[in-house]
Structure formats: structure tokens, C-alpha cells
Amino acid sequence: MSLPPAVEAALGAALGAEPVTDRPVGGGSINRAARVVLDDGREVFVKHHPDAPPGAFALEADGLRWLDVPGAPRVPAVLAVGDAPGARFLALEWVEDAGGGGAAAGEALGRGLAALHRAGAPGFGWERDNVIGPLPQANDPLPDWACFHAERRLLPMARAAVDAGGMTPAGAARVEAVAARLGDLGGPPEPPARLHGDLWGGNAMLGADGGPVVIDPAVYGGHREMDLAMMRLFGGFPPSAFAAYEEEHPLAPGHEDRWSCASSTRCWCMRRCSGRPTAPRPSASPGATPVRRAASRAARAAAARSRSSTPRSPRATCRASRGRCA
Numbered sequence: 001m002s003l004p005p006a007v008e009a010a011l012g013a014a015l016g017a018e019p020v021t022d023r024p025v026g027g028g029s030i031n032r033a034a035r036v037v038l039d040d041g042r043e044v045f046v047k048h049h050p051d052a053p054p055g056a057f058a059l060e061a062d063g064l065r066w067l068d069v070p071g072a073p074r075v076p077a078v079l080a081v082g083d084a085p086g087a088r089f090l091a092l093e094w095v096e097d098a099g100g101g102g103a104a105a106g107e108a109l110g111r112g113l114a115a116l117h118r119a120g121a122p123g124f125g126w127e128r129d130n131v132i133g134p135l136p137q138a139n140d141p142l143p144d145w146a147c148f149h150a151e152r153r154l155l156p157m158a159r160a161a162v163d164a165g166g167m168t169p170a171g172a173a174r175v176e177a178v179a180a181r182l183g184d185l186g187g188p189p190e191p192p193a194r195l196h197g198d199l200w201g202g203n204a205m206l207g208a209d210g211g212p213v214v215i216d217p218a219v220y221g222g223h224r225e226m227d228l229a230m231m232r233l234f235g236g237f238p239p240s241a242f243a244a245y246e247e248e249h250p251l252a253p254g255h256e257d258r259w260s261c262a263s264s265t266r267c268w269c270m271r272r273c274s275g276r277p278t279a280p281r282p283s284a285s286p287g288a289t290p291v292r293r294a295a296s297r298a299a300r301a302a303a304a305r306s307r308s309s310t311p312r313s314p315r316a317t318c319r320a321s322r323g324r325c326a
Contacts, residue, residue, distance in 0.1 A: 001019065002022050002023070002024050002034055003019065003034055003036070003046065003048070004086070006084075007046070007048050007087050007088075010082045010084060010087040011046060011089060012038075014079075014080035014081075014082060015042075015079060015091065017039050017040040017042065019038055020039050021036070021037045022035065022036040023035045025045070030049065030133065030134055031049045031052070032049055033046065033048070034046050036091075042094075044092065044093065045092045045093070045094050046090070046091050047089060047092075048082075048088065048089040048090075052088040054083060055083060056088065056131070057081050057083065057090035058083060059128070059130045060090055061078045061081050063130065063197075063217040063218070064076065064078055064215075066194070067116060067194070067217055067219060069115070069116060069119040070115070071111075071115030071116075072112050072115045072119065073109060073113065073116065073204070073211070073212040074095075074207060074212065074214075075214060075217075076092035076213070076215060078090070078091075079091040079093060095205065095213050095215075096207070096208045097205045097206065097207075098205075098206040098208050098210065099205075099206060100206065102238065103238055103240040104210075105238075106239070106244065107243070108210075108211060108244075109204060110240065110241040110243065110244030110245035110246075110248065111245070111248045112211075113196075113199075113227060113228075113241075113245055114244075114245050114248035114249035115248075116193075116194055116196070117193035117224040117227070117249060118193075118249060119194045120191060120192060120193060120194055120221075121193065121220070121221025121222075122192070123192055123221055124141055124143070124144065124145055124220075124221050125139045125140055125141030125142060125148060125220055125221055126141075126221060127139075130218055130220075132197060132198050132218035132270075133198070133218075133270075135157070135270060137152075137153075137197075137218055137220070138156060139152065139220050141221075144189070145189075145223045146186050148222065149179075149182055149186070149222070149223070149226075150182050154175055154179045154265060155175070155176065157269035157273055158171075158172040158175040158269050160273045161273045164272070164273055166271075166272030166273060167269070171272070175265065175268075175269060178261070185261055186258065187225070187252050187254060187255065187258050188252045190224065190252075192222060193222060193223065193227075194221065195219060195220055195222045195226055196214055196217045196218070196219065196227055197217055197218035197219050197222075198216060198217060198218040198230065199214065199230045200233075200236070201234055201235060201236020201237060202216075202236075203215050203216045204236075224249070225251065225259060228242070228245065228251075228255075229259035233259075233267060
């Protein structure tokens with residue numbers, strides 16, 4: 001058995017069946033994982049790590065349960081959570097990845113994601129903090145999306161990146177400038193959506209029944225375009241997924257520009273939190289960055305829309321320099 005003895009014993013006690021065989025499988029870049037066969041014939045996916053923080057796997061389990069709403073992409077059923085020192089694990093039903101799927105699978109995912117977002121959230125945030133990959137993710141609710149995205153996402157990540165040596169103070173200042181303008185760049189107000197939070201291609205799969213399955217969430221209530229921006233940024237999703245989503249749950253004009261701004265800025269911060277800055281890429285104008293270029297595109301699009309539409313009611317924005325909403 002590749003499972004640590006303490007995990008093996010705790011798993012058997014929790015599920016009422018003894019592990020018979022296991023085989024290591026991919027479990028992401030942080031945890032270890034195995035496909036385990038029990039003596040009653042069940043197969044389960046077990047994620048574990050000897051140094052997992054207390055409550056880490058319970059958080060993931062709660063996130064999966066929160067995503068389990070009618071019409072949404074399926075999530076693996078949570079079978080057991082272990083939180084004892086040396087035996088921290090998460091046991092889920094085994095989902096066979098059918099692979100492929102093409103346009104039909106993309107359409108099913110798009111429609112399911114629309115249903116998930118429509119399920120909504122109590123507010124912008126979540127009931128507790130969680131993580132996205134190795135990074136902490138604060139979820140204390142704030143009154144609107146612009147404030148939440150600035151104060152709970154962009155600015156903390158920029159500060160962490162500076163502390164880690166992966167971002168210069170000048171780079172953080174650019175992030176602060178974008179954060180302060182989110183009220184204008186973020187599009188029309190929308191109610192909080194129920195978000196997966198980390199929806200790149202590796203966290204979506206096709207089940208044996210042909211339906212979409214999503215895993216490894218970093219959930220919170222937020223703007224629905226964030227999931228779509230993550231999907232577009234990393235690729236791996238067919239055009240039919242976006243087309244079906246748009247048909248099922250139409251997006252406000254200018255969403256492509258907003259996706260670019262949101263995904264570029266947040267990804268830029270996350271990559272630099274490791275303390276390993278990437279080499280700058282050549283740009284069309286001196287001093288340009290992915291953040292600045294994306295924000296400029298979004299700002300131009302927002303300005304064009306405002307000139308051709310009636311004025312919107314004032315919205316709360318964030319004062320990045322003071323770390324509070326105004």
C-alpha cells in the first residue's frame with residue numbers, strides 16, 4: 001500500500017471497509033492522491049498530505065458540497081474527511097475521466113456553469129476563508145464586487161508578492177491603480193454568483209455518463225465572469241462551452257475586455273507570490289505590462305459604452321491606498 005499507515009487505518013474506520021489495494025494518481029501540485037479499492041468493492045479517490053494544515057480538507061469538502069446544486073456540473077460525492085495529525089485526508093467517490101467529448105461536452109459544461117452561477121450566493125465572499133492552490137484566499141464579505149475583488153483578491157496578492165520578492169513596489173502600484181478603478185472597469189452591477197473559483201482545464205472533466213464534472217474548487221460568491229475569465233485564460237475549453245453559457249445566461253456587453261483585465265491582473269499577482277518573477281516580455285510601449293495593457297483595453301471599452309448609453313447610478317469603488325471602500 002502506498003497510503004501512509006495512519007491514513008489507511010483512518011480511511012478504513014471512516015468508510016467501514018478496509019483498503020485492499022491502492023495506486024498513486026495525479027492529485028495536483030500540492031497533495032498526494034491515490035485510487036483506492038476497498039474490500040467491499042468500492043473505489044474511492046483519496047487525497048492526503050502529511051503536512052496538510054488542520055481543516056484544509058474539510059474546507060475543500062465544504063466547497064464541493066456548496067457547488068452541488070441542481071443543473072450544475074456534477075461534483076464528486078464527499079465520502080469522508082480525516083483531520084487527525086498524521087492522518088489528514090479527503091475521500092471522494094471515484095470518477096472515471098472519459099476524456100474528449102468535443103462540442104457536445106462543452107455545451108453541457110456551459111449550460112451547467114450557467115445553472116451554478118444562477119444558484120447565487122448570500123453575498124460577495126463566503127462563510128470562511130479558503131485557498132486557491134497554495135495561496136490563502138480571504139472571503140470576508142464586502143458590499144459589492146469592486147470592493148471585494150480589490151480588497152480580498154488583488155491587493156492582498158500584490159502585497160504578498162512584494163513580500164516574497166516576486167513583485168516590485170512599482171508593480172504593486174500598478175495593481176493598486178487597477179483595483180481603484182474596478183468600479184468603472186467591472187461592468188454593470190450583478191448579484192453575486194456561486195463560483196467554482198479555480199476553473200482551469202485541469203479542474204474539469206467528462207464523467208463516464210457523458211456529463212461534466214468539476215473538482216478542486218476555491219469557492220466564493222463573486223462576479224460570474226471570473227470563472228469564465230479563468231477558463232479563457234488557461235484554455236482547454238471548446239468554443240461551444242462559452243456559446244452555450246451565453247445562450248443560457250447572456251453576458252453584459254464588453255465582457256471579453258473585462259475577462260482579459262480580470263484574468264491578466266489576478267494571474268500576474270498569483271505568479272509573483274512565489275517570489276520567482278518572470279522575465280519581462282517585449283511590449284509595444286515602454287513600461288507596458290499585462291496588467292496595464294488589459295486595464296487599458298477594458299477602460300477604453302468602458303468609456304466607449306458610457307458614451308453610447310445612459311449614465312449608470314453611482315457605484316461603490318475602492319480606495320486602494322486606504323484599503324477600504326468608499
